[in-house]
Amino acid sequence: MTTDKKRNWKPATQLVHSGTLRSQFGEMSEAIFLTQGYVYPTAEAAEARFKGEEPGFIYSRYANPTVSMFEQRMCALEGAEDARATASGMAAVAAAILCSLKAGDHIVAARAVFGSCRWIVETLAPNYGIEATLVDGRDIANWEKAVRPNTKLFFLESPANPTLEVVDIAAVASLATSIGARLVVDNVFATPLQQRPLELGAHVAVYSATKHIDGQGRCLGGIILSDKEWIDENLHNYFRHTGPSLSPFNAWNLLKGLETLPIRVAQQTRNAARIADFLAGRPEVEQVIYPGRADHPQADIVSKQMKGGSTLICIHLKGGKQAAFAFQNALDIVLISNNLGDAKSLITHPATTTHKNVSDEARAELGIGAGTLRFSAGLEDVDDLLEDIDRALAATR
Numbered sequence: 159m160t161t162d163k164k165r166n167w168k169p170a171t172q173l174v175h176s177g178t179l180r181s182q183f184g185e186m187s188e189a190i191f192l193t194q195g196y197v198y199p200t201a202e203a204a205e206a207r208f209k210g211e212e213p214g215f216i217y218s219r220y221a222n223p224t225v226s227m228f229e230q231r232m233c234a235l236e237g238a239e240d241a242r243a244t245a246s247g248m249a250a251v252a253a254a255i256l257c258s259l260k261a262g263d264h265i266v267a268a269r270a271v272f273g274s275c276r277w278i279v280e281t282l283a284p285n286y287g288i289e290a291t292l293v294d295g296r297d298i299a300n301w302e303k304a305v306r307p308n309t310k311l312f313f314l315e316s317p318a319n320p321t322l323e324v325v326d327i328a329a330v331a332s333l334a335t336s337i338g339a340r341l342v343v344d345n346v347f348a349t350p351l352q353q354r355p356l357e358l359g360a361h362v363a364v365y366s367a368t369k370h371i372d373g374q375g376r377c378l379g380g381i382i383l384s385d386k387e388w389i390d391e392n393l394h395n396y397f398r399h400t401g402p403s404l405s406p407f408n409a410w411n412l413l414k415g416l417e418t419l420p421i422r423v424a425q426q427t428r429n430a431a432r433i434a435d436f437l438a439g440r441p442e443v444e445q446v447i448y449p450g451r452a453d454h455p456q457a458d459i460v461s462k463q464m465k466g467g468s469t470l471i472c473i474h475l476k477g478g479k480q481a482a483f484a485f486q487n488a489l490d491i492v493l494i495s496n497n498l499g500d501a502k503s504l505i506t507h508p509a510t511t512t513h514k515n516v517s518d519e520a521r522a523e524l525g526i527g528a529g530t531l532r533f534s535a536g537l538e539d540v541d542d543l544l545e546d547i548d549r550a551l552a553a554t555r
């Protein structure tokens with residue numbers, strides 16, 4: 159197997175070439191190593207590999223060449239020393255949180271996070287004696303007030319699902335560092351191209367690769383990126399012994415997704431920006447929240463930490479649930495689905511789907527109303543999308 163040397167490539171080049179391992183056959187495209195194990199030429203070689211005296215793969219629960227290519231390509235893009243790929247985004251979030259904490263420790267998390275992430279912090283972690291505090295992450299003072307002597311971890315998502323509110327990542331990172339804690343950022347909504355958590359001072363970046371990285375609705379996947387020391391100390395044994403490993407076939411899908419990630423994200427962001435502007439001028443719409451528009455409630459933080467806008471839009475429609483449902487049902491091209499970051503434009507009604515299990519009170523606190531919709535812009539021709547949306551808006555009246 160040969161691998162590329164570390165080079166000073168720009169992201170688009172890294173995403174096509176970084177991390178590639180070529181076998182003796184010289185295959186052009188990345189090979190899918192659908193194998194659970196590896197054979198050793200001799201018993202001595204097996205012993206040496208298990209002792210760690212000789213490099214090489216041992217078992218695909220530990221590492222696999224196709225999965226390693228995906229990890230190394232993501233490291234190049236993120237500027238991270240090391241990474242571990244997982245079977246889903248939630249496996250990545252769960253591992254990043256649980257491996258950093260033990261009974262008696264305290265985690266502070268933004269309350270505006272993906273529903274399952276919130277469940278890990280609010281419900282699962284306390285079951286194991288980990289204290290948890292949820293804060294309104296928009297104001298750094300709330301993070302400061304939540305700190306306890308045993309605070310070991312901060313967790314946030316920015317922009318957040320589905321309200322697209324943002325958190326000042328550099329400010330929370332510097333608070334974490336100042337008390338010897340770590341900050342984990344779920345960077346799914348921004349994508350690694352539009353926001354670089356590690357450069358902003360975060361210690362760990364996590365992704366659901368299911369979203370923009372695959373981007374074509376084919377498979378689940380996730381990844382955790384950080385410094386090598388933290389991964390060796392916190393994740394290495396957890397991965398070996400609990401097995402949240404990514405399938406080599408899915409890793410291959412994700413590698414192929416990475417090749418086109420920059421052009422997809424750029425086009426989807428252009429489409430989203432056009433659609434956000436269109437929606438903002440419509441009488442049926444109460445409010446549009448779009449990172450990249452000057453009227454985003456935290457436009458100053460958006461411009462400080464994000465390179466581009468977003469592929470996602472939060473729409474508050476007038477007329478509550480009835481209008482939101484009528485709008486979704488009248489859409490022809492845009493599909494009703496709770497995935498996001500896909501080539502297909504998708505819409506979802508958080509109050510009755512993704513955030514159904516959040517209490518009414520918590521939903522209100524998060525700004526998720528009966529008329530709130532999350533729109534994920536796809537790769538269709540934007541004029542067709544605008545026509546579809548225009549027609550569906552008329553159906554809400």
Ligand SMILES: *Cc1c(COP(=O)(O)O)cnc(C)c1O
Pocket residue numbers: 246247248249251272275315319344346347366367368369378379380
């Ligand atoms: C989808 C998503 C997840 C979970 O990822 P899966 O791949 O579905 O397990 C976590 N965080 C955010 C922000 C997400 O959008």
